[in-house]
Amino acid sequence: MNNIQEFLPYILKHENISRIEDKTLLIGDRRSYPFEKKFYKAENVFEAASAIKNMVTQGGGPLEVALNSLVLIAKQNGKCEKAFKEGVTALINSRPTNTTMARELKCVLPTIINSFECDNFVSKVEEIVNNRLDYYDSCYDKMSDIGSHLINDEDGILTTCFPEHSFFLSLYKARLANKRFCVFAPETRPYLQGARLTSSSLSLMGFDHYLITDNMVGTFMREGKINKYMTAADLALKDLTVVNKIGTFQNAVVAATFNIPYYAFAISFDQTKKDFNDIVIEYRDSEEVKNFRGVKTTLDSVNAIYPCFDIIPSKYVSGVITPDKLFLNGEKR
Missing domain, CATH: 3.40.50.10470 (Translation initiation factor eif-2b; domain 2)
Known part of the structure; x- marks a missing residue:
C-alpha cells in the first residue's frame, strides 16, 4: 500500500496519536476514547513522558509520542545535547516493559546530535522523525x-x-x-x-x-x-x-x-x-x-x-x- 493511514481506525492515524502545534505536543487521550476525542497538551518532553506513564497513550502510541517529542525538544531547546539526553532518559523510563520506544530513541539520538551542524536544525529533526514514522508504517504494511x-x-x-x-x-x-x-x-x-x-x-x-x-x-x-x-x-x-x-x-x-x-x-x-x-x-x-x-x-x-x-x-x-x-x-x- 502507498499510504496505510487511510485504512487505519481513527486512533491509529498519525495526527490522532500525536502531533505538534506550535511548541505544544498534542497526544490523543486514549483514556477517554471512544466517548470523547480529547488531546492531552504536553508543553515539554517531561510532560510527554508523564502522559505516557499515566496511560494517556499506550501500545504503539508511546513510540510516536517519543519521536515527536524529539521535534518538541528541538523547537524549545535548539542544539542542546543535554536537553535531548535528559528528555530521552525521561521517555525511556516512562514505560519499562515495552522496549521498542527505548531502542528507537537510543538509535536515533546520535543521528540528531550529529545534525547539530545543520543550519536549519529543527527542519532536519522533523525530517529524521518523519522518515522514522514512514519506516514504521512500512513495517506495519509488511507485517499485515x-x-x-x-x-x-x-x-x-x-x-x-x-x-x-x-x-x-x-x-x-x-x-x-x-x-x-x-x-x-x-x-x-x-x-x-x-x-x-x-x-x-x-x-x-x-x-x-x-x-x-x-x-x-x-x-x-x-x-x-x-x-x-x-x-x-x-x-x-x-x-x-x-x-x-x-x-x-x-x-x-x-x-x-x-x-x-x-x-x-x-x-x-x-x-x-x-x-x-x-x-x-x-x-x-x-x-x-x-x-x-x-x-x-x-x-x-x-x-x-x-x-x-x-x-x-x-x-x-x-x-x-x-x-x-x-x-x-x-x-x-
Missing part, C-alpha cells in the same frame, strides 16, 4: 501482508487488549481478499482497552466482531467459535518468548489446549535480552484495579495488585510476525 495470509475464510479470531496497526491492516487486507471472519475482543480490565479501543475500532471499520468479558475465552474456544489467536507484542525475544498485556498468557494456554495457533506481531526482536529473566514487568498502582474512570468497583479497604504485562513462554507461541518474515515455532533460526 503476512497476517492477512494467516487469516482464513470463516475464521473466528481472538485478540487481547488493543492489537495496533498490523492487526487492523491484516483484517482490512483479508476482507479485500473476500475472506469472512469474526473478531472476539475481551474487554481487558482494568482499562478496558479491548472494549473502548479495539471493539469500537472494529465497529467503526465494519468488521464482524463480538465484545466479550475476559473470562469467556475458554468457552468460545471449546465451542469452536474461536480458531485463531492474534495479538500485538509489547516485547518479543529471539526465542519467540512474547510479552503482551496481562491476560495474554492465560489465553495462549487455553488456545494451546484446543490446538489453536497463536501469532504475535512484533516490529523486531529485542536482542539485548537473553531470556525471560531479563524482562522487567511493570507493576502499576493497585488503585487502578479498584475503579474504572473514577467509579469505584470495590471497598477502599480491599487489597489489589496490578502487573500490567504477561510473559508468554515460547512453547505457547505458534509464530512471531515481523516485517521480514513469519518466524514459526520449531523452525531453525
Whole structure:
C-alpha cells in the first residue's frame, strides 16, 4: 500500500496519536476514547513522558509520542545535547516493559546530535522523525501482508487488549481478499482497552466482531467459535518468548489446549535480552484495579495488585510476525 493511514481506525492515524502545534505536543487521550476525542497538551518532553506513564497513550502510541517529542525538544531547546539526553532518559523510563520506544530513541539520538551542524536544525529533526514514522508504517504494511495470509475464510479470531496497526491492516487486507471472519475482543480490565479501543475500532471499520468479558475465552474456544489467536507484542525475544498485556498468557494456554495457533506481531526482536529473566514487568498502582474512570468497583479497604504485562513462554507461541518474515515455532533460526 502507498499510504496505510487511510485504512487505519481513527486512533491509529498519525495526527490522532500525536502531533505538534506550535511548541505544544498534542497526544490523543486514549483514556477517554471512544466517548470523547480529547488531546492531552504536553508543553515539554517531561510532560510527554508523564502522559505516557499515566496511560494517556499506550501500545504503539508511546513510540510516536517519543519521536515527536524529539521535534518538541528541538523547537524549545535548539542544539542542546543535554536537553535531548535528559528528555530521552525521561521517555525511556516512562514505560519499562515495552522496549521498542527505548531502542528507537537510543538509535536515533546520535543521528540528531550529529545534525547539530545543520543550519536549519529543527527542519532536519522533523525530517529524521518523519522518515522514522514512514519506516514504521512500512513495517506495519509488511507485517499485515503476512497476517492477512494467516487469516482464513470463516475464521473466528481472538485478540487481547488493543492489537495496533498490523492487526487492523491484516483484517482490512483479508476482507479485500473476500475472506469472512469474526473478531472476539475481551474487554481487558482494568482499562478496558479491548472494549473502548479495539471493539469500537472494529465497529467503526465494519468488521464482524463480538465484545466479550475476559473470562469467556475458554468457552468460545471449546465451542469452536474461536480458531485463531492474534495479538500485538509489547516485547518479543529471539526465542519467540512474547510479552503482551496481562491476560495474554492465560489465553495462549487455553488456545494451546484446543490446538489453536497463536501469532504475535512484533516490529523486531529485542536482542539485548537473553531470556525471560531479563524482562522487567511493570507493576502499576493497585488503585487502578479498584475503579474504572473514577467509579469505584470495590471497598477502599480491599487489597489489589496490578502487573500490567504477561510473559508468554515460547512453547505457547505458534509464530512471531515481523516485517521480514513469519518466524514459526520449531523452525531453525
